[in-house]
Amino acid sequence: xxxxxxxxxxxxxxxxxxxDAALAVFTEHTYGGAAMSTLASRAGVAxxxxxxxxxxxxxxxxxxxxxxxVQLAEHLFGDAADSTNAAGSIRAEFSGIWRGLLRxxxxxxxxxxxxxxxxxxGYLDAQSIEVARRIDQAGVAFVVRGQQAGEIRDGxxxxxxxxxxxxxxxxxxxxxxxxxxxxxxxxLAEDAVWDMLRAR
Amino acid sequence: xxxxxxxxxxxxxxxxxxxDAALAVFTEHTYGGAAMSTLASRAGVAxxxxxxxxxxxxxxxxxxxxxxxVQLAEHLFGDAADSTNAAGSIRAEFSGIWRGLLRxxxxxxxxxxxxxxxxxxGYLDAQSIEVARRIDQAGVAFVVRGQQAGEIRDGxxxxxxxxxxxxxxxxxxxxxxxxxxxxxxxxLAEDAVWDMLRAR
Amino acid sequence: xxxxxxxxxxxxxxxxxxxDAALAVFTEHTYGGAAMSTLASRAGVAxxxxxxxxxxxxxxxxxxxxxxxVQLAEHLFGDAADSTNAAGSIRAEFSGIWRGLLRxxxxxxxxxxxxxxxxxxGYLDAQSIEVARRIDQAGVAFVVRGQQAGEIRDGxxxxxxxxxxxxxxxxxxxxxxxxxxxxxxxxLAEDAVWDMLRAR
Amino acid sequence: xxxxxxxxxxxxxxxxxxxDAALAVFTEHTYGGAAMSTLASRAGVAxxxxxxxxxxxxxxxxxxxxxxxVQLAEHLFGDAADSTNAAGSIRAEFSGIWRGLLRxxxxxxxxxxxxxxxxxxGYLDAQSIEVARRIDQAGVAFVVRGQQAGEIRDGxxxxxxxxxxxxxxxxxxxxxxxxxxxxxxxxLAEDAVWDMLRAR
DNA sequence: AATGAATGAGGATTCATTCAT
DNA sequence: CATGAATGAATCCTCATTCAT
Numbered sequence: 001x002x003x004x005x006x007x008x009x010x011x012x013x014x015x016x017x018x019x020d021a022a023l024a025v026f027t028e029h030t031y032g033g034a035a036m037s038t039l040a041s042r043a044g045v046a047x048x049x050x051x052x053x054x055x056x057x058x059x060x061x062x063x064x065x066x067x068x069x070v071q072l073a074e075h076l077f078g079d080a081a082d083s084t085n086a087a088g089s090i091r092a093e094f095s096g097i098w099r100g101l102l103r104x105x106x107x108x109x110x111x112x113x114x115x116x117x118x119x120x121x122g123y124l125d126a127q128s129i130e131v132a133r134r135i136d137q138a139g140v141a142f143v144v145r146g147q148q149a150g151e152i153r154d155g156x157x158x159x160x161x162x163x164x165x166x167x168x169x170x171x172x173x174x175x176x177x178x179x180x181x182x183x184x185x186x187x188l189a190e191d192a193v194w195d196m197l198r199a200r
Numbered sequence: 201x202x203x204x205x206x207x208x209x210x211x212x213x214x215x216x217x218x219x220d221a222a223l224a225v226f227t228e229h230t231y232g233g234a235a236m237s238t239l240a241s242r243a244g245v246a247x248x249x250x251x252x253x254x255x256x257x258x259x260x261x262x263x264x265x266x267x268x269x270v271q272l273a274e275h276l277f278g279d280a281a282d283s284t285n286a287a288g289s290i291r292a293e294f295s296g297i298w299r300g301l302l303r304x305x306x307x308x309x310x311x312x313x314x315x316x317x318x319x320x321x322g323y324l325d326a327q328s329i330e331v332a333r334r335i336d337q338a339g340v341a342f343v344v345r346g347q348q349a350g351e352i353r354d355g356x357x358x359x360x361x362x363x364x365x366x367x368x369x370x371x372x373x374x375x376x377x378x379x380x381x382x383x384x385x386x387x388l389a390e391d392a393v394w395d396m397l398r399a400r
Numbered sequence: 401x402x403x404x405x406x407x408x409x410x411x412x413x414x415x416x417x418x419x420d421a422a423l424a425v426f427t428e429h430t431y432g433g434a435a436m437s438t439l440a441s442r443a444g445v446a447x448x449x450x451x452x453x454x455x456x457x458x459x460x461x462x463x464x465x466x467x468x469x470v471q472l473a474e475h476l477f478g479d480a481a482d483s484t485n486a487a488g489s490i491r492a493e494f495s496g497i498w499r500g501l502l503r504x505x506x507x508x509x510x511x512x513x514x515x516x517x518x519x520x521x522g523y524l525d526a527q528s529i530e531v532a533r534r535i536d537q538a539g540v541a542f543v544v545r546g547q548q549a550g551e552i553r554d555g556x557x558x559x560x561x562x563x564x565x566x567x568x569x570x571x572x573x574x575x576x577x578x579x580x581x582x583x584x585x586x587x588l589a590e591d592a593v594w595d596m597l598r599a600r
Numbered sequence: 601x602x603x604x605x606x607x608x609x610x611x612x613x614x615x616x617x618x619x620d621a622a623l624a625v626f627t628e629h630t631y632g633g634a635a636m637s638t639l640a641s642r643a644g645v646a647x648x649x650x651x652x653x654x655x656x657x658x659x660x661x662x663x664x665x666x667x668x669x670v671q672l673a674e675h676l677f678g679d680a681a682d683s684t685n686a687a688g689s690i691r692a693e694f695s696g697i698w699r700g701l702l703r704x705x706x707x708x709x710x711x712x713x714x715x716x717x718x719x720x721x722g723y724l725d726a727q728s729i730e731v732a733r734r735i736d737q738a739g740v741a742f743v744v745r746g747q748q749a750g751e752i753r754d755g756x757x758x759x760x761x762x763x764x765x766x767x768x769x770x771x772x773x774x775x776x777x778x779x780x781x782x783x784x785x786x787x788l789a790e791d792a793v794w795d796m797l798r799a800r
Numbered sequence: 801a802a803t804g805a806a807t808g809a810g811g812a813t814t815c816a817t818t819c820a821t
Numbered sequence: 822c823a824t825g826a827a828t829g830a831a832t833c834c835t836c837a838t839t840c841a842t
Contacts, residue, residue: 014805032232033322036833046807051834053805119230119317155388158379162370163392170366174358188355192363196396214823235815237825246824248818257816414826432632433722436812446828448814453826457812519630519717555788558774563792566770567763574762588755592763596796614801635836646803648839657837 027110068111075104090151217243227310268311275304290351427510468511475504490551617643627710658723668711675704690751
């Protein structure tokens with residue numbers, strides 16, 4: 001059931017299996033609607049096994065949230081920022097971030113849906129909330145930089161970040177609902193959102 | 201408990217009380233997290249009474265969803281469209297829609313939050329989904345009209361509608377999270393979103 | 401299932417049935433060893449029904465404890481004290497108390513076993529502990545009165561009460577274990593315990 | 601983890617550690633309320649290790665019970681009987697037994713509390729019950745001897761033993777509940793209990 | 801012998817729904 | 822029409838026991 005390498009049991013393999021199953025089941029059924037037993041059988045382990053790795057359903061929910069929120073952050077502001085920043089222009093940086101979002105949402109549609117399309121309010125702990133806030137701040141920092149460079153329109157950066165990120169979530173929701181997203185639509189969305197952001 | 205007029209009990213008063221309580225409790229606790237008993241005591245009726253008016257929790261959830269989704273539609277495309285359409289310009293019409301959203305979200309924050317909480321998937325019935333689709337189509341129709349008039353950028357109208365509505369939801373979320381929205385920020389958001397939409 | 405009188409359902413009947421079943425099952429299996437489901441089927445109700453009357457197993461445990469501890473107190477210091485007190489002598493009063501214990505333990509062997517032969521420490525709340533303490537104090541008060549009258553030996557009344565009550569519990573345990581208690585043995589025990597108590 | 605002597609691991613050391621931990625944890629949490637894992641970590645061994653030494657929790661419970669019940673018996677009727685019996689008088693023998701009880705309860709308060717916690721019924725096996733019975737019989741034998749010597753009151757010895765042992769348990773309970781037991785109170789108790797026992 | 805991850809039956813509790821009054 | 826006590830399946834979590842290493 002758990003992966004083994006060279007005959008020795010991989011210690012974290014079960015934990016990973018549970019985290020993966022949790023993402024899938026939470027996304028499909030909602031955190032609140034997912035039964036631990038469903039989750040266990042999806043992970044191929046017994047219920048009790050989950051509780052060896054996570055003290056409670058809430059802790060598991062936070063672990064899943066954190067794991068993917070951190071990955072999303074790395075996708076957006078990690079290498080994307082590095083390589084593109086070098087290029088210099090705010091527009092290019094925006095493109096890096098936007099495409100990073102897109103890549104992340106395409107590569108991990110369940111994870112993105114779980115992160116953005118659910119009401120986590122009920123069970124997220126301080127650490128999870130803190131990480132979410134930090135990602136938001138990175139977005140705000142980018143907007144401020146763009147404003148100082150005269151390339152992003154003036155006005156409350158929080159509002160602009162909310163509009164941009166909201167637009168992306170809206171787009172992702174249509175994809176999840178079945179829409180196909182070819183290169184043309186991708187370009188359309190990026191251009192449109194950039195026009196929402198850029199200084200006239 | 202239920203309102204009476206002239207001494208005779210208003211038959212629909214109980215139904216209204218239940219719908220109001222349901223909106224409040226669903227928004228506060230999530231549809232799945234709301235117990236019928238909580239809802240009943242909030243409405244000031246007995247649990248059994250709810251079942252005289254709605255055959256099931258699911259039916260009640262759909263009734264609440266429908267009631268407000270329809271109101272939202274009327275806000276957006278009812279009188280707003282009438283009066284503003286007359287004025288003619290697409291930009292003015294957009295402003296009417298956007299301000300309509302804003303007014304609705306300000307007047308009924310619980311209702312808007314409830315409508316956008318993305319965990320309806322589980323229980324919405326065909327009729328509810330149909331109404332939601334129809335609102336979306338009205339948005340698409342507006343975009344198409346704008347494109348034909350050369351005032352809205354070309355490209356898949358579904359994508360544009362998703363971006364605009366998503367942006368609004370993102371904005372509303374910050375308000376719900378505690379942000380103040382003065383006239384300046386409102387104008388900023390409207391201008392920005394219009395720039396996302398309009399033909400260059 | 402629940403008793404009815406004249407066609408109207410007795411409101412407290414279910415509660416009583418649950419309390420009775422709880423006493424029986426707790427005594428037989430220990431508070432900790434008793435499953436709520438066992439208890440429910442013994443009471444002839446569904447599990448959920450128990451929770452309409454008691455918020456938790458702990459609350460139910462305390463309710464049973466209190467109900468019988470109070471009855472025991474009334475048995476010991478209520479009418480027994482009244483009628484016997486009149487007779488005046490400390491010895492007669494002791495007899496009243498001792499016979500009260502005996503009568504209670506004979507009439508409600510389960511209740512006595514539950515009260516005295518189990519470790520309640522884990523779940524008793526403040527009120528329950530207070531009632532237990534008050535009964536003990538009544539015992540102490542009796543001993544002090546006897547000492548002032550010169551009929552009970554001097555020394556810490558708490559120690560004497562502990563010895564007497566402990567002796568009774570020991571006796572009750574043998575009965576519970578199967579011993580028969582004829583009038584002869586009853587008299588023997590009373591005389592012996594009085595000799596433990598009385599001033600030489 | 602387990603004690604070693606001269607570099608070789610003492611085979612019984614683990615077993616002893618488990619028995620000690622079991623006494624402590626059973627007394628603190630109740631047999632039923634004690635988890636094997638709690639017990640294991642208190643003993644400083646792995647759960648699986650306990651099962652190398654005891655086939656089941658029940659077996660462990662019986663082992664603890666037996667170990668201490670036997671020690672108690674030795675305390676009461678071993679050397680106490682030897683040395684004191686020689687002295688001859690029943691009163692002196694009683695004093696030996698009573699002081700033996702006192703010494704045992706003072707030296708091993710956990711063990712005494714564990715032995716008297718009346719929820720053993722569920723898991724004690726035939727051997728444990730037999731040992732308990734044999735101690736009781738030793739008490740009965742003492743009483744019979746005293747009756748034959750005319751120094752202990754007539755009547756069913758079982759009743760007298762139950763009263764005496766019960767009185768002691770009651771006394772020990774107050775100590776466990778926090779009462780201090782100076783020499784004065786000790787003497788008071790011994791005198792009182794002997795007066796309960798002795799022929800008038 | 802020792803380890804501790806895994807197991808899964810069992811326990812306390814919740815809650816949508818029914819129905820006798 | 823309204824009531825709310827009763828129901829019992831379903832939920833989260835615990836824990837004695839096993840077994841591969």
